[in-house]
Amino acid sequence: MNQTRILALVGSLRAASINRRLAEAAVQTAPEGVEVTIYEGLADIPFYNEDIDVPGAVPAAAQRLRDAVAEADGVLLVTPEYNGTLSAVLKNAIDWASRPYGVGALEDKAVAIVSASISPNAAQWAHGDAVKAVGVAGGKVVEAAHAHFGAIGERFGAAHPREDAEALTQLGATVHELVEAARGQLVSA
Structure with a gap:
């Protein structure tokens, strides 16, 4: 069987983000x-605007994202919780990857979601x-693949998630x- 390609989109831009570290640990769990x-590059993508989403003139950073999502077999979203919702950077990535409507790069793509926050709410x-956003965008949410991590400041503040056997097991299952x-x-297909 050919190599299966999973693209991870991390909703936190901070280099030392625990959400990013969870994505790094997920990379480590990939089987043969x-x-x-x-x-890399979500910070470079302008906010979605139909006025700039014009065939032949799509911003290069947005087109790179669309191409990367289209080339992947599945997408892993790793989302922090900012003010009770997903981050603007992750929502923006979903918006760009959903267009053009009905044929966007996310259309019918398998998507898993890992959520993590400092609160016990995970x-x-x-x-x-x-x-909800992925479903509306046309992605196929894989419910069995979800993982939730709460109190991440305490749990992963001193150690990378790859050093946490339970986290690796959860991410591996995802x-x-x-x-x-x-x-x-x-x-x-």
């Missing part, structure tokens, strides 16, 4: 035959909003479920 890549509100869904879509 699976490549998980963290997308970013459940951000998770719910991400599920990647596994996402890969199975993505492969299932490839077979049925």
Whole structure:
């Protein structure tokens, strides 16, 4: 079987973000035959605006994202919770990847969501909003692939998530479920 490609989009731009570290740990859990890549460049993408989403003139940073999502077999969203919802950077990425409507790069793409926050809530509100946005955008949310991490400041403040066996197990299960869904879509396509 060909290499299965998973693209991770991290909703926090901070270099030392625990959400980014969770994505790094997810990369580590990829089994043989699976490549998980963290997308770099979300900070460079302008806010979605139909006036600049014009064939032949789409901003280069937005087009790179669309191309990366289109080339991936599945997408892993890692979302923090900002003011009770997903971050603007992640919502913007979903918006760009959803267009053109009905044929965007996210259309029928398997998507898993990992949510994490400093509260015990584990970013459940951000998770719910991400599920809704991805579904409306045409992505196929893989419910079995979700993972939630709460109190991440305490849990991962002194150690990287890759040093936490339980976190690696959860992330590995998430990647596994996402890969199975993505492969299932490839077979049925």
